[in-house]
Amino acid sequence: MIRILLACAGGMSTSLLMLRMQEEAEKRGVEVTVDAGPEKNIENLMGTFDVLLLGPQVRYAIGNVKKICEGKVPFDVIEMRDYGMVDGVKVLDKALKMYDDFYK
Numbered sequence: 133m134i135r136i137l138l139a140c141a142g143g144m145s146t147s148l149l150m151l152r153m154q155e156e157a158e159k160r161g162v163e164v165t166v167d168a169g170p171e172k173n174i175e176n177l178m179g180t181f182d183v184l185l186l187g188p189q190v191r192y193a194i195g196n197v198k199k200i201c202e203g204k205v206p207f208d209v210i211e212m213r214d215y216g217m218v219d220g221v222k223v224l225d226k227a228l229k230m231y232d233d234f235y236k
Contacts, residue, residue: 134164135180136227138210139171140187149210152220153227162228175200182235183227188212206234 138146146168171190184207
């Protein structure tokens, strides 16, 4: 089971993307959980996710996220276009590739 966390300003704007990613994972038969939460809770959530994706609106926090996550879990910012289009396929692909590159 791969645990993906989508982090944004308040955890609300990633809800639809989270659902689309879960639907795509089910179609593929890939076991993942996708949760959403506020960027400011990342440190408290360490250990509950395997991959972290930040919403583009919290790109400014990447320096702090790097301090918290570097070497522990893979993290990146979701592409603005994929986020805006709520493209669960592309964002899931990105998360799965990050997982494979980091853990395998």
